[in-house]
Amino acid sequence: MVKNDILIESKIKRVIEDEAFSGTIHMKRDEEDAILMAAGYANRAEELMNKVDTRFGIASGCKLFTAVAIGQLVEEDVISFESRLTDCLDIEFPNFTPNVTVHHLLTHSAGIPDYFDEAEMDDFEDLWKQQPMYLLRDLKDFLPMFQDKNMMFNPGEKFHYNNAGFILLGLIIEQKTQLRFIDYVKRNIFKRCKMYDSGYFSLDQLPENTASGYIDEEDGTWRTNTYSIPIIGGADGGAYVSGPDMNRFWEGLLSNKLLKEPTKxxxxxxxxxxxxxxxxGYGIWINKRAEEIFKYHVMGYDPGVSFHSAVYPNSGISLTIPSNKxxxxxxxxxxxxxxLIIK
Structure with a gap:
């Protein structure tokens, strides 16, 4: 593990207990496994425990996959980061300004309306009162939720986290490749990185060794998140990955298996x-300390889902922590x- 292994492991277990954590912890240092831990139930009703290689939903943690896929299309000269949305999609957006670009969408600075505005809405589940979640099986199914709305601000004016922007990026990928988004990612990202446990699975067809998401109520009861999130994930979130698979993704990205160095x-x-x-950046958060990049990271939160994953360039560490709470x-x-990381 690391120096003072027993002491660190004991402290981690204490944090796990204090948080009533349900999920896995996978840390690699210099390409070697440093921490492999699992806690809680993947299936509470059957009392099936989470394992190190259990798959978890990661919500918005997979926006980075979409950004990588866009980068691959740029490398193939199919589009550019400066391409306008109107030149990439044969879909009408009557109230969008014409100068929205791929770059704006990737950086949450497009100003387009969102189907779920996290700055305005507190509860993701409220969306499904008007729009049944079980009907959202394809990216185009999200369009009626924002397609005819007005712009929020001018493109490039500011950062405003936006899920709909990544739906549009996924639709660009589908139109330009003639592949379903989830099939493109499986073929061109998961396969290249040997992420064999990862995929976009329908909630009514989850494969074995996949954790169900759980929502804990204030009265001590719980329920699964089956009716709380879209039935299948897409370009803005909802993939399932294991901790080891996500760290394989980081390795693939940083070693130029997915993108050439200038695009990366x-x-x-x-x-x-x-x-x-x-x-x-493009689909990725970047934290600095003392003017230097401390970590690149992604995160995701949905009802019954929480996820953090990061690489620390000065430490040779990648760390992935998915949870089904x-x-x-x-x-x-x-x-x-x-x-372990901050010096």
């Missing part, structure tokens, strides 16, 4: 400042950063 560097560039020391990974990641 553009993806990892801090394009837009979100707040002090926090930036956004609505919280837990953030505090564990912060603990590990404080104990």
């Amino acid at each position: 560097d553009r993806l990892l560039k801090p394009h837009i400042q979100v707040k002090q020391d926090v930036y956004y 609505s919280n837990g990974p953030f505090k564990i990641m912060k603990f590990l950063e404080d104990e």
